[in-house]
Amino acid sequence: MKLPWLLWAPLAVTACIGGLAAYGLVVPKDEQVRSAMIGQKLPEFALPPATQGVLPLSNTDMGDGKPRLLNIFASWCIPCKAEAPHLEALKAAGVEIDGIAIRDRPEDVAAFLDEFGNPYRRIGSDSEMAVQLKLGSSGVPETYVIGADGTILFQHIGDIRAEHVPMLIEKLKSTT
Amino acid sequence: MIAEAGLAALWLAASMALLQLIAGLTLLRDGAGQLVPLIKPAAYVQGALSTFAFFALMWLFYDTDLSVLLVANNSHIDKPLIFKLAGTWGNHEGSMLLWVAVLSVSGAAIAFFEKRIDTKTLYATLSVQGFIALGFFAFLLFASNPFERLLPAPIEGAGLNPLLQDVGLAFHPPTLYMGYVGLSVAFSFAVGALLTNQVGPAFARAMRPWVLAAWIFLTIGIAAGSYWAYYELGWGGWWFWDPVENASLMPWLAATALLHSASVLATRNALRAWTIMLALVAFAMSMAGTFLVRSGILTSVHAFAVDPERGAFILALMLMYTGIAFVIFALRIGSVKQGEPFQLVSREGGIVANNILLSVILAVVLIGTLYPLAAEAMGDKISVGPPYFNKATVPVMVLLMLALLIGPMLRWRRDELIRIRYWLIGAAAILLLGAIVAWQLAPDIGLFPLLGIAFSLALAVAAWLPLRGRKLLRTPLPVFGMVIAHFGIAVSVFGMAAESGFSSETLTALAPGENAKVAGWEVKLNDVNPIAGDNWVAVEGDMIAAKNGNQFALHPQSRHFFTPPMQTSEAALLTRWNGQLYAVIAQPDQEGDGRWQVRLWWKPFVTFIWYGALLIAFGGAISLFGRMFRRTKKPTRNRWQS
Numbered sequence: 001m002k003l004p005w006l007l008w009a010p011l012a013v014t015a016c017i018g019g020l021a022a023y024g025l026v027v028p029k030d031e032q033v034r035s036a037m038i039g040q041k042l043p044e045f046a047l048p049p050a051t052q053g054v055l056p057l058s059n060t061d062m063g064d065g066k067p068r069l070l071n072i073f074a075s076w077c078i079p080c081k082a083e084a085p086h087l088e089a090l091k092a093a094g095v096e097i098d099g100i101a102i103r104d105r106p107e108d109v110a111a112f113l114d115e116f117g118n119p120y121r122r123i124g125s126d127s128e129m130a131v132q133l134k135l136g137s138s139g140v141p142e143t144y145v146i147g148a149d150g151t152i153l154f155q156h157i158g159d160i161r162a163e164h165v166p167m168l169i170e171k172l173k174s175t176t
Numbered sequence: 177m178i179a180e181a182g183l184a185a186l187w188l189a190a191s192m193a194l195l196q197l198i199a200g201l202t203l204l205r206d207g208a209g210q211l212v213p214l215i216k217p218a219a220y221v222q223g224a225l226s227t228f229a230f231f232a233l234m235w236l237f238y239d240t241d242l243s244v245l246l247v248a249n250n251s252h253i254d255k256p257l258i259f260k261l262a263g264t265w266g267n268h269e270g271s272m273l274l275w276v277a278v279l280s281v282s283g284a285a286i287a288f289f290e291k292r293i294d295t296k297t298l299y300a301t302l303s304v305q306g307f308i309a310l311g312f313f314a315f316l317l318f319a320s321n322p323f324e325r326l327l328p329a330p331i332e333g334a335g336l337n338p339l340l341q342d343v344g345l346a347f348h349p350p351t352l353y354m355g356y357v358g359l360s361v362a363f364s365f366a367v368g369a370l371l372t373n374q375v376g377p378a379f380a381r382a383m384r385p386w387v388l389a390a391w392i393f394l395t396i397g398i399a400a401g402s403y404w405a406y407y408e409l410g411w412g413g414w415w416f417w418d419p420v421e422n423a424s425l426m427p428w429l430a431a432t433a434l435l436h437s438a439s440v441l442a443t444r445n446a447l448r449a450w451t452i453m454l455a456l457v458a459f460a461m462s463m464a465g466t467f468l469v470r471s472g473i474l475t476s477v478h479a480f481a482v483d484p485e486r487g488a489f490i491l492a493l494m495l496m497y498t499g500i501a502f503v504i505f506a507l508r509i510g511s512v513k514q515g516e517p518f519q520l521v522s523r524e525g526g527i528v529a530n531n532i533l534l535s536v537i538l539a540v541v542l543i544g545t546l547y548p549l550a551a552e553a554m555g556d557k558i559s560v561g562p563p564y565f566n567k568a569t570v571p572v573m574v575l576l577m578l579a580l581l582i583g584p585m586l587r588w589r590r591d592e593l594i595r596i597r598y599w600l601i602g603a604a605a606i607l608l609l610g611a612i613v614a615w616q617l618a619p620d621i622g623l624f625p626l627l628g629i630a631f632s633l634a635l636a637v638a639a640w641l642p643l644r645g646r647k648l649l650r651t652p653l654p655v656f657g658m659v660i661a662h663f664g665i666a667v668s669v670f671g672m673a674a675e676s677g678f679s680s681e682t683l684t685a686l687a688p689g690e691n692a693k694v695a696g697w698e699v700k701l702n703d704v705n706p707i708a709g710d711n712w713v714a715v716e717g718d719m720i721a722a723k724n725g726n727q728f729a730l731h732p733q734s735r736h737f738f739t740p741p742m743q744t745s746e747a748a749l750l751t752r753w754n755g756q757l758y759a760v761i762a763q764p765d766q767e768g769d770g771r772w773q774v775r776l777w778w779k780p781f782v783t784f785i786w787y788g789a790l791l792i793a794f795g796g797a798i799s800l801f802g803r804m805f806r807r808t809k810k811p812t813r814n815r816w817q818s
Contacts, residue, residue, distance in 0.1 A: 004510075007505065007506040007509060007510070008502075008506045010453065010456070010457070010502045010505065010506075011499060011502035011503060011505075011506060014460065014495065014498045014499055014502055015495075015499070017464070017546065018491065018494075018495040018499075020546060020549050020550055020553065021467065021491050021549070022488075022491060023549070023553050024549045024552070024553075025487055025488050025491065027552070027553075034557070
């Protein structure tokens with residue numbers, strides 16, 4: 001059995017690995033981890049209110065025929081403070097926003113809302129990050145577009161900036 | 177001034193490497209040449225100059241000369257002396273300089289000591305060695321100059337990554353690099369022998385000590401890295417299939433296979449093409465390892481070493497050397513004659529089984545390591561973790577253990593299983609007994625830990641059997657080396673199986689004065705105290721572990737470094753003969769009620785993993801010693817011929 005071409009196999013393998021490695025070097029690294037839940041229904045959850053005077057949040061509060069934003073935030077998170085005015089802008093544009101406060105204390109959430117305003121319809125407290133994990137979120141802040149039927153349509157990772165506001169409004173409009 | 181002298185030495189050494197390469201090319205073209213007699217002296221000079229450059233850099237670190245960019249970036253005036261010195265290679269540029277220095281010294285050593293292979297092959301080997309060195313000199317001089325100045329000089333320096341401020345780790349990279357360099361020598365020998373048509377026992381004997389030395393260093397380097405990750409990262413695990421761990425494992429697997437096939441080639445003049453192939457692959461794997469660490473194309477705990485541009489340079493070097501070598505392989509291997517034949521049931525057959533199984537593990541690890549990259553190229557994001565690697569490699573390792581139970585008992589060239597039937601029955605009995613005992617102790621242990629325990633017990637006996645019937649005083653040292661190394665595998669596998677089968681874990685939050693229990697140990701947190709080190713502060717848990725009336729103090733720390741700012745955990749390890757108690761203290765609990773997060777493990781026989789690895793390396797060292805200092809004896813080549 002003579003297979004002379006087989007002698008070139010190691011070179012071919014090297015070339016493939018080299019190509020792959022070169023590709024890995026050239027392509028910029030995307031450090032964000034997208035949720036695997038996009039396109040799926042909201043998972044079941046029921047969170048207690050994050051502080052006094054706000055409403056609790058469960059999955060059945062969303063998907064009741066109106067698309068909404070679901071904002072994951074925390075009082076200890078600095079980008080969350082930066083995005084607060086843009087959430088206010090979204091609220092002013094008529095968008096309903098539900099919030100989930102991650103690993104937070106009621107008094108800290110209250111202070112945060114006092115200082116930066118409260119754009120939220122409801123705020124649940126996710127002290128163990130359990131719901132955050134169920135949503136496939138890996139950090140704060142993150143914002144999800146939830147469709148009228150409770151489907152997770154879009155995930156925005158990081159703080160919302162001025163340029164994201166029209167985009168999010170557009171996403172919400174296009175779902176109805 | 178010292179920095180400039182070091183840099184000049186590097187340029188001169190590079191010119192010596194170029195001279196070696198050109199002289200070698202004229203030799204290959206004309207069969208002779210005026211430059212050829214210069215090859216050996218050039219190798220000596222290159223070795224001396226590279227060594228000088230390395231010690232120049234070390235002096236700059238000792239002196240903390242902050243007008244040198246590398247020193248300013250990686251050292252600090254307050255750093256303890258040992259870490260100042262370790263800083264020489266605890267960074268990219270310095271470690272590459274160390275690599276090149278060792279490479280050059282190896283070249284000089286070959287030129288001086290190697291007498292077994294014919295002169296032309298030796299010259300070809302030294303030229304290839306010069307070619308490799310040249311690439312790395314270019315890399316140093318153009319992409320990572322260790323002697324670059326920084327003017328004006330800063331006042332105190334940036335400091336060394338705190339994760340690396342650890343005595344064990346100060347020696348981890350250089351150990352691996354020694355291994356990689358040893359494999360580059362094997363590579364040079366292989367290409368030299370291919371070019372001059374001298375693939376035979378003499379080549380294998382010349383190459384073998386280098387492979388053996390490389391393999392010893394890699395074994396120690398991998399074991400040290402694994403132990404470091406075990407106590408420093410505070411996850412309680414000892415192997416994570418991290419891309420960079422894999423990068424050090426792959427050359428080790430190839431070197432292990434090469435070691436065995438080279439011994440077949442040296443003793444029996446068989447497996448010629450295969451041995452060459454393995455020598456090329458082993459070095460390709462070490463370059464791939466360096467590339468993976470430096471390029472950062474795969475995410476890993478070694479992210480501190482990342483630099484894509486240098487990654488591209490190393491990739492280019494790797495592709496050039498490996499590519500050229502494989503082209504030579506494809507063109508020349510046809511002219512390498514078929515080796516001596518052997519039967520399937522024979523020592524050679526056992527070694528072929530070892531080689532195939534090791535190659536399968538190597539392929540599995542390589543595919544698993546590169547798969548995320550391939551998936552990303554296809555637009556998919558995937559990370560490959562322990563579930564894949566464990567599932568795919570552990571069964572092959574079991575087969576490897578099986579081969580180890582039988583292979584070393586067989587005779588060269590041809591044998592009958594019936595001849596070793598008593599051993600086969602004995603091995604089966606030990607396997608069965610070991611499995612039953614392990615299963616009785618822990619019914620839910622899982623199949624592979626169970627097999628691991630059974631096979632390690634059988635191998636612990638089997639390893640010594642090759643000494644049976646020999647006069648011990650007249651037994652060659654390499655046989656003892658083999659026996660000890662194989663016994664080391666049994667010890668190591670026993671540790672792995674026991675750790676994965678019998679470990680217990682407790683995660684809790686304790687206030688001072690409270691207790692937690694793990695595997696019969698009662699651990700009390702007495703107090704938590706702030707303490708300060710040279711360049712860090714820490715909270716230290718003051719714990720007492722008690723079992724059967726014996727009490728031991730444990731002091732896990734959560735350290736905070738200033739330059740650069742970083743948090744590390746120092747696990748407290750209580751080592752008993754039958755395992756380790758592993759304690760980690762983390763942040764104060766979230767609620768702010770004065771409790772501290774504490775994690776405790778009892779890991780039975782976990783230390784056997786590293787003891788075993790040390791035994792393996794020790795076996796290798798004995799074997800190497802035997803090979804280097806038994807020259808007077810007649811070559812063993814004809815032993816099997818009657």
